[in-house]
Amino acid sequence: MSDATANGPVLAADGTPLKKSLQRSLRHKKFRALMLIAPLLAFVLVTFVAPIGAMLLRSVENQIVPDTLPRTVVALADWDATSGELPDEAAFAALAADLAEAFDNKTHVKLAIRLNYESPGMTSLFKKTGKAAARRFDPDQPYRQQFIDLRPEWGEVEIWQLLKTYSSRYTNGYFVNAIDMQKTPDGLVMKPDGQRVYMASMLRTLGLTLVITLLCLTIGYPIAFLLANLPMSKANLLMILVLLPFWTSLLVRTSAWKVLLQQQGVVNDVLVWLGVLADDSRLELINNQTGTIITMTHILLPFMILPLYSVMKGIPPYYVRAAKSLGATNWTAFWRVYFPQSIPGIGAGAILVFILSVGYYITPELVGGRSGKFISNWIADFVLKSPNWGLAAALGAILLALVMVLYVLYDKIVGIDNVKLG
């Protein structure tokens, strides 16, 4: 043996070096494995990664400004935005030509909508100016005066600063907006007080999600414990009670909570009947944060109970019995012996509930009112109601990043290996 290693590489039966032969068979295996998952991989790429990637790309894309106003962008390139003076006559002339062309192609409204995201008021300004530009300004008169006569806003330097700020093909503007700041020639500044909404909403989403996760844990843990320790026949009945709402449509459950929680609803009626509340001081349990917390805790509870149950089911009962026989009290036996073994279940349940909850949107929309609005509701609004897909994409990207950061933190503190679904 020893002289074989001294004389050269170990050979396989067919005479090739063993290392090479092993590598080849390993490659072969890897290739086969890849081929086996190829359909799934292709499916995930096409239906998940590509569309989400394309959507996220919108958070930085800004083609519309340079495409619609090519001449203006060139004319503004040399203008010093911090000078406090209006750009020269050439810029006004370029804008007149660009807008006339845009009006003919009906692209001036799209541009107006884009710029309106940055500064409310732009839609009307560009629509009005576009109409005038299409009727052609008088080329013999100075354009600047004609613009200002049409709408005095054109004499304000801020509008031109905005045009210049957003003249590049890619922009971080949507992200800046998403963190409640705005771009000015002097750098980033916070938005005025009344318009800072997204970061507050993001923090509220995380806060509410945390509360919901903790509530699910506090309510779910004893239930899972009961399920795992009751005799089979009783446990099965209890299990059905847990699963029945789980199988019921989300909308049905949310609507049911509306009926229960509203001011003339069942809960308030019972409290008034019992004399706990006066008829004119009924509790506000819905269309606010309370409604969101109660409803979402109920909806997400099975996601906590089920992993907890399956982990607890695997904890051998004799450990606790052994602890007790060695003199531990009930509490010590639970806390020192049983609880540590159930932590993987807590980890799995908490992650499931947290991640599901942070992206929830339909329940807060229905029962959350103003104060129970999640960041996902903003994203949905910007996709469907007042379309601003760039901002929706930026908010989505930030939410994704935040969740990933939390995941890494969780991994550091609890350890992701310490998570078990059963």
Place this chain on the structure above:
Amino acid sequence: MKLNKLIIGASALAMIAGAASAEDMTIVSWGGAYQASQQNAYFDPYMAMHPDVNIITDESSGEAVAKLRAMAEAGNISWDVVDVVAADAMRLCDEGLAMEIDPDTQLAPAPDGTPASEDFGDLLVSECFIPQIVYSTTFGYRTDMVGDTPPSSVCDVFDTETYPGKRSLEKRPIGNMEWALICDGVADADVYDVLATPEGQAQAFAKLDTIKDDVIWWSAGADTPQLLADGEVVMGSTYNGRLFALIEEQHQPVAMLWDAQVYDLDGWIIPAGLSAERQQAALDFVYFATDTQRLADQAKYISYGPARASSAPLVGKHESLGIDMAPHMPTDPANAQHTFLFNYNWWADYRDDLDAKFQAWLAQ
């Protein structure tokens, strides 16, 4: 064997022919009682007359602008006819997302020969818009929750001392901003001039601030009727047809507060960029659905006023309740003592601006 093949071949042919002749047409509207009235007055009769057309309905009109933008971007327009409010029709027209219509050649004349452009008159507010109904956004209140002095003015909505309890308002600026200014002392005629300035907008928000915590904000037309029926709100705004159904069909203790009702128009647009055949089919449907008789027919099912002058005399009784519809129309003189003249053009220009500000205000 031969026979078998023949049968298979023949049935395959029949299937191809069947697939080719049954044309699908997707019509988008608002759902609820309103879409039901369209189903009765337009869709069912049209399909009975054209067995080869299969109308598929969708209830996404509230998101029509966003979805049509997305479809245009993807280059795949899957809607054929879309029911939108006038201001949305203007936005879509400006963006080139809706097809321009020539009323006199593409819409039916009145029975007496009056061209469509005259029959619709001022209601043709955009080149792309085919008017259908006049509706109003107005308030209903619980008669059993307002004591002996029922509210008589829209400003009672802002009076939480005389009328304590929640009120429901729509989760969008339209209507709310105007009412806030009117009740803050601005004359009706000046409302849009004031609202065009940042100071005026701040004034409207300040007035809305006074009741912000007493409001349940609704986004679906069915919300306010439900909230009123449950006694959750003492008064709330919604479309007058929904209140009609609540009062006359469901007999809830609710009454109309017509004061400062805001008229609006609703009608059809045809998306731009359809294939020639689909465009032709859509035009054919719209020609049928907006003729004098059909518009009058819709008023049998819901209390919205037909958009044609020539349809008004044909409005009769409710189809199943048998009551006269005229006194329930927003345009009836008794209901129209104080109406607010809604400015579509203004909103088409300022909608995007104020939407953003309104949502931010709501989140504060």
